[in-house]
Amino acid sequence: MTAPHIQAAIQKKMAEIQTPFYLYDQGTIQAQATRLKEHLPGFEFLYSIKTNSFLPVVKTVLGCGFGLDAASLREVQAGVDCGLSRRDILYSAPGKTERDIRGSMDHAILIADSLHELALINRIAGERGICAEIGIRINPDFTMDSDHGAPGKFGIDEAQLFSCNLAQLTHIRPVGIHVHARSQELNAQVLRRYYANMFALAERCVQKLGMEMQFINLGGGLGVAYSTEQDSDLDTALLGQQSAALLQELRAKLGENTRVIIETGRYVVCTAGTYATQVVDIKESYGNKYVLVQNTLNGFIRPSLARLIAGYLPEGAAAKANEPLFTKMDAFDFALLTDEEQTEQVSIVGNLCTGADSMAANIRLPRAKIGDILTISKAGSYAYVLSPVQFSSQPVPGQFLLTTDGRMEECSCAAR
Ligand SMILES: Cc1ncc(COP(=O)(O)O)c(C=O)c1O
Numbered sequence: 033m034t035a036p037h038i039q040a041a042i043q044k045k046m047a048e049i050q051t052p053f054y055l056y057d058q059g060t061i062q063a064q065a066t067r068l069k070e071h072l073p074g075f076e077f078l079y080s081i082k083t084n085s086f087l088p089v090v091k092t093v094l095g096c097g098f099g100l101d102a103a104s105l106r107e108v109q110a111g112v113d114c115g116l117s118r119r120d121i122l123y124s125a126p127g128k129t130e131r132d133i134r135g136s137m138d139h140a141i142l143i144a145d146s147l148h149e150l151a152l153i154n155r156i157a158g159e160r161g162i163c164a165e166i167g168i169r170i171n172p173d174f175t176m177d178s179d180h181g182a183p184g185k186f187g188i189d190e191a192q193l194f195s196c197n198l199a200q201l202t203h204i205r206p207v208g209i210h211v212h213a214r215s216q217e218l219n220a221q222v223l224r225r226y227y228a229n230m231f232a233l234a235e236r237c238v239q240k241l242g243m244e245m246q247f248i249n250l251g252g253g254l255g256v257a258y259s260t261e262q263d264s265d266l267d268t269a270l271l272g273q274q275s276a277a278l279l280q281e282l283r284a285k286l287g288e289n290t291r292v293i294i295e296t297g298r299y300v301v302c303t304a305g306t307y308a309t310q311v312v313d314i315k316e317s318y319g320n321k322y323v324l325v326q327n328t329l330n331g332f333i334r335p336s337l338a339r340l341i342a343g344y345l346p347e348g349a350a351a352k353a354n355e356p357l358f359t360k361m362d363a364f365d366f367a368l369l370t371d372e373e374q375t376e377q378v379s380i381v382g383n384l385c386t387g388a389d390s391m392a393a394n395i396r397l398p399r400a401k402i403g404d405i406l407t408i409s410k411a412g413s414y415a416y417v418l419s420p421v422q423f424s425s426q427p428v429p430g431q432f433l434l435t436t437d438g439r440m441e442e443c444s445c446a447a448r
Pocket residue numbers: 080083101124212214215216251252253254255295296297298299356
């Protein structure tokens with residue numbers, strides 16, 4: 033159910049612009065960020081800007097005291113433009129180019145993702161006559177679910193790292209570690225066990241590599257309840273309580289100064305976002321009712337993508353999550369902003385020249401009229417940034433931040 037103040041803001045904005053848009057609620061973002069900070073004292077937080085790079089949203093999260101998890105040179109630049117210092121921008125991504133490293137070295141803490149990157153950063157730092165303090169992304173001997181490692185493209189395998197002679201790389205000084213095991217975890221116990229494994233990994237790095245551990249970056253994973261029937265909210269209070277003892281032990285072993293960092297995008301912005309579009313046609317075909325709206329998969333791809341994935345599954349099989357593109361079926365709530373009380377079964381489809389632009393099939397909604405506004409929930413994370421907004425040259429959806437004092441902020445700059 034969309035909150036009344038958000039409904040009112042959506043109606044007003046749609047009357048003005050008559051094209052689809054995202055509305056992000058600043059109050060929700062601040063509440064989510066504040067909850068994390070209150071429930072998990074002793075941790076630092078980085079905003080994973082890849083989740084939603086709309087500048088007023090980014091500034092809202094940073095305004096809550098978050099640093100930045102950047103995954104590209106442009107994301108590093110966005111952090112710099114927002115006034116963050118090098119200490120508060122951690123740049124971690126596989127496949128960084130020489131240009132990426134040269135352009136970011138002074139502005140962000142680089143996290144080397146491979147043996148090649150270690151050597152490349154060392155060479156570039158050497159040319160500049162400096163010793164760069166960096167982090168290393170590790171592919172550890174555990175995952176969130178098991179005590180064994182798994183092959184993958186991210187980071188350096190733990191065993192490979194421990195057999196390296198890092199001392200010969202005289203222009204870098206590894207001072208932190210980073211692992212991102214997965215996104216969208218709702219079980220506090222699973223996260224707590226993962227954090228314990230991470231702290232043990234940090235200790236192994238200190239013992240085997242002689243690292244001065246300035247930071248342990250635990251990556252993301254804080255999940256959001258997508259399906260109100262099947263999911264429960266992540267219990268951040270429990271996670272905080274259970275992690276407090278772990279933190280205490282860690283600090284007793286490694287000292288008080290090690291920064292323990294959690295990255296998150298989804299947790300702070302997902303539920304703050306609503307996608308709004310308008311009904312442009314209504315049809316019946318062979319007994320089925322179709323409500324056509326503007327900009328479906330080209331405006332907000334994830335509902336259509338979920339239906340596409342379901343279409344390829346064998347009968348009765350469950351789809352595996354594939355973040356950030358697909359979380360689960362029925363992750364999003366559809367609502368029509370209308371006083372109509374009579375409901376009917378409809379499919380929500382779009383105005384593109386493809387049958388794949390189907391956002392929902394056979395759901396119950398109030399009887400729609402052309403011009404009604406359809407809203408879709410949980411559109412704050414991995415939504416605009418993943419959608420093919422150029423497809424079919426339809427109007428590109430707008431983005432607005434509804435501020436806590438009722439203003440609508442927009443952004444005409446590149447980082448939208
Ligand atoms: C390295 C890294 N950190 C953090 C995140 C964000 O995590 P979450 O989806 O849990 O907000 C991602 C998402 O892909 C990521 O790749």
